[in-house]
Amino acid sequence: MNIKNPELRRFLKDKISVFALFVLIVLYVAIFFADFFAVYDKNYSKRSLSYSPPSNVYFIDELGDFTKPYTYNWKRVFNKDTLSIEYKQDRSQKYYLKFFSKGFEYKFLGLFKCKRHFVNVEDGGELYLLGLDINGRDNFSRILYGGRISLTIGFLALFISFPIGLLYGGISGYIGGVLDNIMMRMAEAVMSIPSFYLLIILAAILPSGMTSSQRFALITIILAFIGWAGFARVVRGMVLSIKTQDYVKSAVAIGCSKSRIILKHILPQTSSYVIIAMALSVPSFILAESGLSFLGLGIQQPDASWGNMLKEAQEFANIIYRPWLLTPGFLIFVAVLSYNLIGDTIRDILDPKSKIKT
Amino acid sequence: MSIWVFIFKRIFQSLPIIIVVSIISFFLIRLSPVDPLAELKLNPSISKETLEHEKQRLGLDKPVHIQYFYWAKNFIKGDMGTSVTGEKVSSKIKERVLNTLLLSFSVLFWTWIIGIPIGVIAALNYRSVYDRLLTIFSSIGMAIPSFFFAILLLIFAQKTGWFPIGGLTSANFYNMNLIEKTIDIIHHLFLPTLVLTTISLAGLSRQMRANLLDVLDSDYVKFARAKGLPNYKVIVKHALRNAINPLVTMLGFEFAGLLSGAALTEYVFQYPGLGRLILEAVLKSDINLVMASLMIGSFMLILGNILADILLKLTDPRVRVG
Numbered sequence: 001m002n003i004k005n006p007e008l009r010r011f012l013k014d015k016i017s018v019f020a021l022f023v024l025i026v027l028y029v030a031i032f033f034a035d036f037f038a039v040y041d042k043n044y045s046k047r048s049l050s051y052s053p054p055s056n057v058y059f060i061d062e063l064g065d066f067t068k069p070y071t072y073n074w075k076r077v078f079n080k081d082t083l084s085i086e087y088k089q090d091r092s093q094k095y096y097l098k099f100f101s102k103g104f105e106y107k108f109l110g111l112f113k114c115k116r117h118f119v120n121v122e123d124g125g126e127l128y129l130l131g132l133d134i135n136g137r138d139n140f141s142r143i144l145y146g147g148r149i150s151l152t153i154g155f156l157a158l159f160i161s162f163p164i165g166l167l168y169g170g171i172s173g174y175i176g177g178v179l180d181n182i183m184m185r186m187a188e189a190v191m192s193i194p195s196f197y198l199l200i201i202l203a204a205i206l207p208s209g210m211t212s213s214q215r216f217a218l219i220t221i222i223l224a225f226i227g228w229a230g231f232a233r234v235v236r237g238m239v240l241s242i243k244t245q246d247y248v249k250s251a252v253a254i255g256c257s258k259s260r261i262i263l264k265h266i267l268p269q270t271s272s273y274v275i276i277a278m279a280l281s282v283p284s285f286i287l288a289e290s291g292l293s294f295l296g297l298g299i300q301q302p303d304a305s306w307g308n309m310l311k312e313a314q315e316f317a318n319i320i321y322r323p324w325l326l327t328p329g330f331l332i333f334v335a336v337l338s339y340n341l342i343g344d345t346i347r348d349i350l351d352p353k354s355k356i357k358t
Numbered sequence: 359m360s361i362w363v364f365i366f367k368r369i370f371q372s373l374p375i376i377i378v379v380s381i382i383s384f385f386l387i388r389l390s391p392v393d394p395l396a397e398l399k400l401n402p403s404i405s406k407e408t409l410e411h412e413k414q415r416l417g418l419d420k421p422v423h424i425q426y427f428y429w430a431k432n433f434i435k436g437d438m439g440t441s442v443t444g445e446k447v448s449s450k451i452k453e454r455v456l457n458t459l460l461l462s463f464s465v466l467f468w469t470w471i472i473g474i475p476i477g478v479i480a481a482l483n484y485r486s487v488y489d490r491l492l493t494i495f496s497s498i499g500m501a502i503p504s505f506f507f508a509i510l511l512l513i514f515a516q517k518t519g520w521f522p523i524g525g526l527t528s529a530n531f532y533n534m535n536l537i538e539k540t541i542d543i544i545h546h547l548f549l550p551t552l553v554l555t556t557i558s559l560a561g562l563s564r565q566m567r568a569n570l571l572d573v574l575d576s577d578y579v580k581f582a583r584a585k586g587l588p589n590y591k592v593i594v595k596h597a598l599r600n601a602i603n604p605l606v607t608m609l610g611f612e613f614a615g616l617l618s619g620a621a622l623t624e625y626v627f628q629y630p631g632l633g634r635l636i637l638e639a640v641l642k643s644d645i646n647l648v649m650a651s652l653m654i655g656s657f658m659l660i661l662g663n664i665l666a667d668i669l670l671k672l673t674d675p676r677v678r679v680g
Binding site: 190198283287291294297326333340344 | 374375376378379382383386387497498500501502503504505506509512513516517614617618619621622625626633636637640641643648651652655656659660663
């Protein structure tokens, strides 16, 4: 491979961050084509089998030969001795897995109707790769759909909060004086409220009875509202030093307007800091959303998000007897870790003075 | 400039911030469509007189900006109103603030005790296996969602029975003597502290490592070495002192992070702290309680920052109020 850009080349040399990037790409492809990879649709629910464990997929049959992968259905039985409900495999009938076959109908990329799915099971068979939740909904499919929210909300919040922070810091730093003083006291006040407290209060005053997409949009805006102040302060500091440089003075001398100087001449100079800060703040947005949904203040049922799926982990019986319900927690961890590793590497490359490196 | 002038100036500077915070939080909550007395009205154990008193106190029959002054005046006097359950908000908050401070200080203590040596060792063994291990572990520590980690530890506590599940004190707390009481509280504090320490440890040890690397690179350290000072003296007497200073500034931020981060951990462990209080208040739409805990939380945060600045002034005489 012949890559010209030296920064990109240094990034690709770092094996850990390339691996992290690969992990993220896998996650994002999975959620982007969630419909294709999902085994069941969003509204599928088999209440008679709620909390059934994950289906076992076998590649070797009873005789010890390799076969097409197959699975058995789960059967709910009442154990009269222990007085508890147990799940047993129904060994009477094998169901073979089918790949790229037809399943439930969905709109591929939201454009045209499609029925193909990555994996499916023969008619009558049930394939629950990560078990079912309390309402008998397929965890695997819900994790895919929930990832759509959990992994994109951080990005969207970023693209709201960063422009606001940039502009705010830019104006405050460049114009200075009384305006600067007022604007900075405002930002400091927002920073002085413990962010998570602010987050839950804002989420709690959202009126009930909104559609899920409205709620998603408002949660995004709330998350964005938390992040901008600290960022604006740093940008202001940078602008203060940039505006004393000769090229800015010459721009003033030839009569550029203030808005043009701020937008065209000053803010672009902060770009490497902005890129670093953005890369390092995606994880905090992801964590904030999951925390909020975990408390029941973020994304609401029946919509899935990794945070609100983890709500089930609040019950002891679940975490001890049904550990597969914790999968969203591990996925949040993996995604955040990958973002952090990539962010660290980007910082090392763009900011050679920083010694915090891998 | 004497230290007292510094302290006075620093406190004076934060007054406008406190006022802005109070305005933001007041109007934020007034924006919500909830009737501030709705929950109180629903509670049959609350008398008509209390309701009327609340109405007078909040000035609900007057315009919003007047209401703000009513509220601020009462707040300064220490009258924060009545919570949904009929208790005085101020007494409820006082108890919770102490618990949260207890947890925060125990976390800060352990983070510093463990984090600084780790960072120092990593910096002294720059790019060694140990250094790499630290980076990997700190990345992992930073990536675990606190509530998820807390849940995993709860499973652990449940399975082994080594730790109590939730709360700050055992049921028979009041029958214990002083030593037993202390042990009981430490026992309950252990898991929440472990969760929060793990998460803030990562940032602190990394920062310590970076600072020390910077200092080790500086001219005066090279000079001290060239002069023939033994290595440990160079590090302890010259490098370490200067490397720790930036961490003192971070103390304020860390405290802020703890207040926020602790809320979820407190919730999972059912720890009676301010974070859980505000969360419950929000869920019950207990307006008085929400407002008061929001203000107290911000107050603590600002106070934490001031304390960190004073500490920095004591350790580093070059610092001036900007």
